Amino acid sequence: MTAHWQVRPGPPGTPADRQAARQTRELLAGELSRAREAALAWRNGLAALFAGLLGFGLVKGRTDVGKLASPYDALVGGALLLCLLCGTLGALLLLRAAHGAPTGVRLPTGVPAPAAALHLGDHMETRRTVRALTRGVALTIACGALLVTAVALTWYGPEKAGPRILVRTPSGVVCGTPVRTGDGRLLLRTDAGEVAVRLARAEAFAAVEACPASPSP
Template sequence: MTPRPRVRPGPPGTPADRQAARQTRELLAGELSRAREAALAWRNGLAALFAGLFGFGLIKGRTDVGGLAAPYDALVGGALLLCLVCGTLGALLLLRAAHGAPTGVRLPTGVPATATALHLGDHMETRRTVRALTRGVALTICCGALLVTAVALTWYGPGKDGPRILVRTPSGVVCGKPGRTEAGVLLVRTDTGEVAVRLARAEAVTAVDDCPGAAPP
């Protein structure tokens, strides 16, 4: 027959064991408040960072997204939409970590509840708080990265091509972007450079979307 295991009492606790148990109980009792304080500090720090980012985004640059060439206009719109989603979720998670969930406190079974059960409930809430803080920080950083990307694309993305002008003269056809006009001479920027056209010799001046024979942008 297989011998049955016998449970025997362990060695008596030493003062060091009692000190370690006391410190462990103190750590468990205060870990939730420490996690909430850390979440509050992160929330304030990220709020200050975003205030600086929004100020950075207000620096003078292209202000009309509709002036961007495709597909940069769609990329900026998508980046701003994702920025809004990430920022909203990140803010909610940071608020959850800093102030807790908007629910009542659930006491463990058994009245009165033991101190161990109460500490265990606080420990589980601390884990949820840390998880919400970690995810909130990650989403907030993603929101900032998307905001900077959208601003950079708005500043440095290529603009839409303006309307072209087609000028018919006895010597031929000139088509390109209209430039300045001086003393009856119109400067037209073509693919090969600027061409001066005397308006007095022009037979027709027409605005066109694309020059004849030019590949669409």
């Protein structure tokens, strides 16, 4: 037996129902503009934050990444590359949230378009705007964190070891990092401390990458 459905009008709307419908319509009508205003505020705030971070990065410190010991030099390079990628994507998403996509507006079918269809289109655009704003803020903060990490590694990372000098004298071999010369002496920094070698007694000099573990006499 086939069931028959009957549609009957519901109860008449109360003043509270009409007030709720009016407020809902007003919220839907202005939600896109509010989302764009919030995106503009976030964009300006993050731009000010990055201006401060760039000023922080200009504070005097080690400026040559090539002087860092391995693998800190590679870590700084990777952090700067990720910082560039996150900053670029974050900026594009913030611009998308603040100003919309560079595409034309598609109107619903039917001229004139019904108000409900227009509100639905604005609501979907608002959701896309909020999603772009959220992702843009996250990527921009990640960009700032990577920038601070790269600067910190550049400042506090260990310096690449300089060349070693091996000096052969009648009393043995001295190997270390040159510190200075003066009064006919060469001051070397060795594992045992600083050692002064008289140049007049030196038999041979050699530049080495690393000092031998146990110098031979």
